[in-house]
Every structure is written in C-alpha cells, then in structure tokens.
Amino acid sequence: MYSRMEYLHKCFNKSTGWNTDNIFDNILATSDALLDFQVPNGGRLEISSQATPYLASSVTLSNRLAVTGLLAYLYLSVPIKNAIGTKDILLQDAIAGFRIIRPNLLPESGSRSSKVSPKGSLMYGKMFFPGSALEAMFIRRISPNLQLLVKCINNAHIYKSGTMIVYLQENTPRFSREYIYSTNEALIGFRCLYNFGEQTGLPATPVIPKFDNSVVSVGAELWYAAQSMSPGLSTALRYSTRSTSTGKPLTMTLSCNPILGHISLTYNVKTSVSSTVCSKYDFNWFLYASNLSMGVELYNFSKKSPFFSSTQNRSLTSIHYDTLAPTADPEILAHSVTNNAQSFPTTNSTVALSESIFLRPGSSRISDINSQEVVNAFQNLVKESNFSSVLKASTSLNDRMVKILWVGRYKDFLVSTGVKLQFDSATAVPDVGRFGVSLAYGC
Amino acid sequence: MATYQLSLSDESKERLAKVLDYSRTLAHYGFIPFILYLGWKASPTKPSLFNLLSPFPSA
Numbered sequence: 001m002y003s004r005m006e007y008l009h010k011c012f013n014k015s016t017g018w019n020t021d022n023i024f025d026n027i028l029a030t031s032d033a034l035l036d037f038q039v040p041n042g043g044r045l046e047i048s049s050q051a052t053p054y055l056a057s058s059v060t061l062s063n064r065l066a067v068t069g070l071l072a073y074l075y076l077s078v079p080i081k082n083a084i085g086t087k088d089i090l091l092q093d094a095i096a097g098f099r100i101i102r103p104n105l106l107p108e109s110g111s112r113s114s115k116v117s118p119k120g121s122l123m124y125g126k127m128f129f130p131g132s133a134l135e136a137m138f139i140r141r142i143s144p145n146l147q148l149l150v151k152c153i154n155n156a157h158i159y160k161s162g163t164m165i166v167y168l169q170e171n172t173p174r175f176s177r178e179y180i181y182s183t184n185e186a187l188i189g190f191r192c193l194y195n196f197g198e199q200t201g202l203p204a205t206p207v208i209p210k211f212d213n214s215v216v217s218v219g220a221e222l223w224y225a226a227q228s229m230s231p232g233l234s235t236a237l238r239y240s241t242r243s244t245s246t247g248k249p250l251t252m253t254l255s256c257n258p259i260l261g262h263i264s265l266t267y268n269v270k271t272s273v274s275s276t277v278c279s280k281y282d283f284n285w286f287l288y289a290s291n292l293s294m295g296v297e298l299y300n301f302s303k304k305s306p307f308f309s310s311t312q313n314r315s316l317t318s319i320h321y322d323t324l325a326p327t328a329d330p331e332i333l334a335h336s337v338t339n340n341a342q343s344f345p346t347t348n349s350t351v352a353l354s355e356s357i358f359l360r361p362g363s364s365r366i367s368d369i370n371s372q373e374v375v376n377a378f379q380n381l382v383k384e385s386n387f388s389s390v391l392k393a394s395t396s397l398n399d400r401m402v403k404i405l406w407v408g409r410y411k412d413f414l415v416s417t418g419v420k421l422q423f424d425s426a427t428a429v430p431d432v433g434r435f436g437v438s439l440a441y442g443c
Numbered sequence: 444m445a446t447y448q449l450s451l452s453d454e455s456k457e458r459l460a461k462v463l464d465y466s467r468t469l470a471h472y473g474f475i476p477f478i479l480y481l482g483w484k485a486s487p488t489k490p491s492l493f494n495l496l497s498p499f500p501s502a
Contacts, residue, residue: 051486054485055482057496059498075478136474
C-alpha cells in the first residue's frame with residue numbers, strides 16, 4: 001500500500017504529465033509489485049490531510065519493539081485536484097499492481113479530461129522520531145521533458161551523517177535519459193531507456209498475431225563509484241503487449257547484470273480484470289544458482305455500485321491508467337456503465353466486442369479499430385471497477401518463503417495486513433518473519 | 444609552472460568546519476518550516492498556523 005505522500009507524488013506526476021513507466025528504474029515495476037511487496041511489520045497508523053491544495057501533512061505511528069513516529073509535509077507548486085481521500089480512493093490506485101505500459105503515448109492525446117500543467121515543483125520533508133532524522137526530496141520540472149530530482153537523508157547515526165543523490169532526468173515518449181550523482185562514494189550514474197513501437201497510439205501491424213499495442217523498451221544503466229573505483233552495469237528489455245481478442249495485457253522482461261553474472265526473466269499477465277499472475281526466474285551463471293518466484297494478485301469486487309457514486313469523477317483521479325490510456329470511446333464506456341456490478345459487468349461488453357471482430361466482415365482497418373476498442377474496453381474496465389479488497393501472495397522456491405498481504409477497507413480507513421512465513425531449510429518448520437497491521441486515513 | 448594551493452590556518456579550518464556544521468543543523472531543522480511557509484504563501488486563503496501544522500483533518 002502506498003503511503004499518502006507516495007500517492008501525492010504520483011498525483012503530481014500525473015498532473016504534470018510525467019510518465020514514470022518510461023524511467024529505467026521502473027522497468028520491472030509490475031514484477032516488483034507482485035513479488036517484492038512489503039508486508040507490514042507490527043502496528044502502524046497513518047493519518048494525513050491537506051490543509052490547502054498546495055500543502056499536505058501526514059503523521060505516522062508505528063509500534064514495533066518501541067513506539068516510533070514520523071511527521072511529513074509536502075508542498076506542491078501546482079494544486080493537486082486529482083488526489084482523493086482513502087474513503088473514495090480506488091484500490092488499484094492505492095497499491096502497486098499491474099501496470100499497463102503505454103510509454104509512447106503523448107500526454108495531450110492520452111489524457112481525455114484533465115489539463116496537464118507541464119511545469120511545477122514539489123518539496124517533501126519527513127522527520128523521524130525519536131532521533132529527528134530527516135529525509136528530504138525536491139523535484140523541479142525545468143521543462144515538460146526535463147526534471148531535477150534531489151533526495152537526501154540527514155541522520156547523525158549513519159555514515160558521514162547522511163547522503164545526497166541528484167538526478168537530472170529527461171523523459172520523452174521515445175526515450176528517457178538520467179544523469180545521477182550521489183555523495184555516497186562519489187557515485188556517478190547514467191541510465192537510459194529507448195522505446196520501439198508505434199508513436200501515436202493508433203493500431204500498428206502486430207508483431208505477434210492476435211497481439212497488439214506492442215511496445216519494446218530497451219534500457220541500460222552504468223555506474224562508477226569514483227572513491228572505490230568500482231564500476232556497475234545492468235541492462236533490461238521489456239516487451240509489453242495486449243491480446244486483440246480479449247484486450248488482456250501482458251508484460252515480459254529480461255534483465256541482465258553481466259558483472260555479477262545474473263539474469264532474470266519475468267512474465268506478468270493480467271488474466272482477468274480482477275487477477276494478475278507473475279512468475280520470475282533468476283539465474284546466476286557464476287554460481288550456477290537459480291530461483292523461481294511466483295506471485296498472484298486477486299481483487300474482490302465491491303457489492304456497492306461499480307462506478308463512482310459520489311461527485312468525484314474517476315477519470316480525473318486514476319493515477320495509473322488515465323495518463324497512459326488511449327482516449328476512451330464514450331460508447332464503450334456507456335455500455336459498460338449500464339451493466340450490473342454483481343454479475344461482473346465487464347464480461348458482456350468485452351465478449352460482445354470480441355465477437356464483433358470475428359462476426360463482422362470487413363477490411364483489416366475495421367478489424368484494427370475493433371481490436372483497439374476491445375483493448376480500450378478492457379483497460380477502462382480495469383480502471384473503473386470498484387474493488388473492496390485485494391489479496392496478494394508470493395512465494396519463492398529457493399528462499400523458502402511465502403508472503404500474503406490483504407488490503408481492504410474498514411469504514412473510511414484503508415487496512416493492510418499480512419504475514420511473511422519463512423521455512424527452515426533443515427526442519428521445514430515455518431517461522432513468522434513479519435506480521436503486522438497497517439491503518440491509513442487520508443482526506 | 445606555478446601551482447595554486449589554498450592554504451588555510453588551523454583556526455580558519457576550525458571556523459569553516461563550525462560554520463558548515465551550523466548550516467547543516469539549520470538546513471536540518473529549517474527544511475520543514477520552509478515547506479510550511481511555501482504552502483502558506485501559495486495558498487490564497489492563508490490558513491492558520493494550527494491548520495498548517497496539524498496533520499489531522501479539520502472538522
């Protein structure tokens with residue numbers, strides 16, 4: 001579950017038209033969200049509010065071994081209108097999950113409702129108690145495609161009392177570049193990512209039959225620690241596509257670190273509107289060691305109305321899919337709205353659309369448009385569906401562990417609870433590694 | 444070829460270290476009040492200090 005400040009940061013990215021899926025750091029975002037999610041440890045309570053549209057504050061109390069707290073304040077130079085409280089927030093926006101990749105889509109054509117303000121700045125400060133350690137972040141959007149990001153930690157108890165890292169990021173629909181400098185060991189880094197695929201969002205000739213909207217992203221990162229004179233290198237490839245018959249997206253990644261001899265393959269597929277499956281295979285050719293990890297995410301539909309009942313407009317608020325989604329067809333949306341929630345509204349419209357592809361004779365252009373409609377319909381249904389809870393589970397064969405996380409609602413709070421079980425390799429006795437409950441309220 | 448080297452006395456070095464230490468403390472404790480000031484300045488309604496500081500939603 002995102003903290004309130006992470007959520008507001010994502011809202012800021014959306015309202016300023018910054019596509020984070022285009023950043024090399026997020027190339028494995030889907031598999032990380034499904035396999036490496038954090039299970040709360042101990043009790044945690046987070047309460048946050050927005051005093052003004054430009055300022056948000058949050059207080060968090062945790063009681064693991066000792067009671068600790070943190071106080072966070074965030075300033076935005078552009079008013080955040082798309083941020084909503086925990087009462088009305090979509091669960092798919094409150095937690096990290098499957099990401100539909102559309103890096104090539106220009107913000108102007110992608111966002112159908114909200115006006116994108118391409119410049120702005122964000123300042124964020126978080127102070128931990130006891131100890132008064134400070135975590136600070138500053139973002140300055142220099143131009144629509146260029147931003148400066150500075151992060152620092154100041155704590156008397158860590159090496160050299162803290163560290164600072166500076167990123168200069170250039171993000172265009174076709175490529176992204178990052179220049180990084182960290183005061184820790186005078187680390188210098190360069191990251192880049194290049195997207196192959198259609199530029200406009202219009203259907204192109206599919207690479208694989210029955211799959212469309214394909215995007216291939218290739219990226220690499222180079223590091224050099226000037227003090228210890230140690231280099232670092234890793235490369236990654238991401239292939240993201242969607243089935244033309246069902247509209248279901250899938251993402252495959254291949255990442256490789258030749259210095260450490262590590263290769264990792266992931267396969268993530270959204271099997272239905274409410275479920276996602278992920279598998280990951282790691283192999284190290286220096287150690288001849290391998291690991292297979294699997295993860296699943298299951299959403300539970302809410303018994304309430306599937307579409308936004310209050311005055312809020314969800315198309316304005318969704319942080320994951322709106323900027324990335326192609327312009328929605330109002331007819332498809334209207335069709336899906338009329339369906340009943342309890343009988344899984346999505347299937348009728350999707351099946352009807354998919355049937356129309358095969359039944360209606362016509363040119364390839366018509367079938368292209370139909371397949372695009374199917375893809376859009378599925379994406380809109382994922383975006384608009386109202387879920388009451390989500391269950392995440394992941395396991396890793398080599399690490400001998402199982403993680404289970406449940407996120408749901410209790411009154412106006414978002415509740416997250418989970419457990420991490422580790423099995424002893426000799427006796428196979430399970431041991432509780434992490435267990436906790438987290439409550440969050442924000443308005 | 445002339446080489447340029449900045450030579451500082453021990454006293455100056457000590458003073459410089461003290462100034463850097465103070466500025467670091469100032470940045471550490473002044474960062475969050477600075478964020479609050481920016482938020483207050485940007486807002487046309489100019490909320491009270493209590494509303495700014497309080498992370499709890501006002502009734």
